Amino acid sequence: MANDSDENKPTSTAAMTEDDLLLQDQQLKQIEDEQKASPLVGDKLPFYALAGLYDPVSAITFFTKANELAAIYSDIRFIRGDGNCFYRAVLVGIVEILMKDRERLIKFIDTGREWMAKLVKLGFPDWTCSDFCEFFIEFLEKIRDGKYTEAEVFQNLNDDGTANYLLMYFRLITSGFLKDNCEEYAPFIAEGMTLQQYCETEIEAMWKEADHLSIMALVRATGIRLRIQYMDRSEAPNGGYQHDLPDEADNVTPDITLLYRPGHYDLIYRNLVAQ
Amino acid sequence: MSDAATRRLMKELAQLKNENPEGLLIDNTITSHDLKQWKIGVVGAEGTLYAGEVFTLQFTFGPQYPFNSPEVMFVGDTIPAHPHIYSNGHICLSILSDDWTPALSVQSVCLSILSMLSSSKEKKHPIDDAIYVRTCNKNPSKTRWWFHGKRRNIQVSFRPMSDRAGFINVFTRIDSI
Numbered sequence: 001m002a003n004d005s006d007e008n009k010p011t012s013t014a015a016m017t018e019d020d021l022l023l024q025d026q027q028l029k030q031i032e033d034e035q036k037a038s039p040l041v042g043d044k045l046p047f048y049a050l051a052g053l054y055d056p057v058s059a060i061t062f063f064t065k066a067n068e069l070a071a072i073y074s075d076i077r078f079i080r081g082d083g084n085c086f087y088r089a090v091l092v093g094i095v096e097i098l099m100k101d102r103e104r105l106i107k108f109i110d111t112g113r114e115w116m117a118k119l120v121k122l123g124f125p126d127w128t129c130s131d132f133c134e135f136f137i138e139f140l141e142k143i144r145d146g147k148y149t150e151a152e153v154f155q156n157l158n159d160d161g162t163a164n165y166l167l168m169y170f171r172l173i174t175s176g177f178l179k180d181n182c183e184e185y186a187p188f189i190a191e192g193m194t195l196q197q198y199c200e201t202e203i204e205a206m207w208k209e210a211d212h213l214s215i216m217a218l219v220r221a222t223g224i225r226l227r228i229q230y231m232d233r234s235e236a237p238n239g240g241y242q243h244d245l246p247d248e249a250d251n252v253t254p255d256i257t258l259l260y261r262p263g264h265y266d267l268i269y270r271n272l273v274a275q
Numbered sequence: 276m277s278d279a280a281t282r283r284l285m286k287e288l289a290q291l292k293n294e295n296p297e298g299l300l301i302d303n304t305i306t307s308h309d310l311k312q313w314k315i316g317v318v319g320a321e322g323t324l325y326a327g328e329v330f331t332l333q334f335t336f337g338p339q340y341p342f343n344s345p346e347v348m349f350v351g352d353t354i355p356a357h358p359h360i361y362s363n364g365h366i367c368l369s370i371l372s373d374d375w376t377p378a379l380s381v382q383s384v385c386l387s388i389l390s391m392l393s394s395s396k397e398k399k400h401p402i403d404d405a406i407y408v409r410t411c412n413k414n415p416s417k418t419r420w421w422f423h424g425k426r427r428n429i430q431v432s433f434r435p436m437s438d439r440a441g442f443i444n445v446f447t448r449i450d451s452i
């Protein structure tokens with residue numbers, strides 16, 4: 001199972017010897033190799049593929065939950081667990097919507113231009129940030145102009161270089177949203193770090209996982225309605241807990257639904273027949 | 276080099292030539308044909324300990340650039356004596372390891388290094404220079420720096436996705452960057 005949680009990363013080095021560090025490096029290399037064995041964005045699979053990941057005996061809680069959820073969700077798209085999974089799942093979810101909704105696509109391109117100007121105004125390094133924004137806008141324009149088939153769009157989303165450029169746009173607007181609303185969000189940053197530092201080290205850097213604050217910021221920055229379906233060991237109502245963002249959007253059909261398993265997000269799709 | 280990395284590096288080079296930032300000798304920049312390695316001259320700012328002195332910075336980019344940091348070190352006959360620069364050219368600067376973000380660039384790295392030189396109060400290599408230089412890996416990215424800044428507790432720094440083969444040196448640096 002993909003895992004990009006922080007559990008494998010050391011927090012204290014006080015007692016570490018050089019051997020520990022070498023061993024840790026080997027372990028990290030192994031995790032990295034395992035990650036790379038799966039595609040950045042998987043094909044859309046029937047939802048029961050999820051239950052297939054769990055042993056019905058030794059992982060009964062997860063197995064049961066996966067089966068419960070299969071009554072609600074019809075498909076799943078596995079996302080590589082490399083620390084970018086939240087941003088990548090949202091990227092793919094949005095691109096899928098935009099491929100079907102031309103009006104929204106055009107609006108999203110305009111918003112992209114607005115963000116580009118705003119980021120520069122917020123003091124982001126001018127041309128590097130514009131470069132990421134332009135790349136993203138050009139990608140959407142190619143979809144708009146029919147230059148990409150759906151298969152080509154997914155080829156791009158699975159190509160490391162291209163996909164990470166697109167993903168960077170989402171990291172930048174997440175960070176930009178927080179910096180733009182600094183007064184509102186600064187109190188949520190852990191002590192000893194400014195919002196600026198938090199944005200630079202936790203959001204703008206690749207392969208850093210999204211936490212609650214960055215999830216909230218990206219939802220607001222993109223204006224999407226997001227549902228997170230939790231699947232963990234906790235006791236929960238049938239089908240498990242879910243959380244809709246932004247908060248006021250409760251009970252509104254979400255644009256994108258993500259499945260959260262501890263430390264990881266995948267993209268899931270509601271069973272339209274059952275609705 | 277990946278397509279994305281080459282595309283970005285070509286843009287960076289064009290941008291540098293166009294802007295010609297103060298303190299950088301852009302006209303003398305040497306780049307390998309695949310853009311994987313650059314050598315850029317930097318000049319110490321007026322009114323600082325390094326005023327008018329010319330040094331060469333060598334950048335080596337991996338295929339994951341700009342998502343991974345470039346490897347940056349001083350090369351050539353003159354390595355600036357500075358409390359964060361080892362006599363073999365390795366530089367202890369947090370944006371070159373754990374504080375790197377893809378929004379940074381060759382230009383911003385050069386300017387950070389110049390500003391690091393400008394703020395120096397003494398021309399002296401780090402106290403652990405002798406042992407570091409004798410034992411470190413030739414590649415500065417293999418060094419695992421520990422930054423003991425105000426903003427974080429003791430925390431090991433490593434780059435999750437870079438090539439981590441090879442020997443790793445562990446040095447504790449007192450740093451307030």
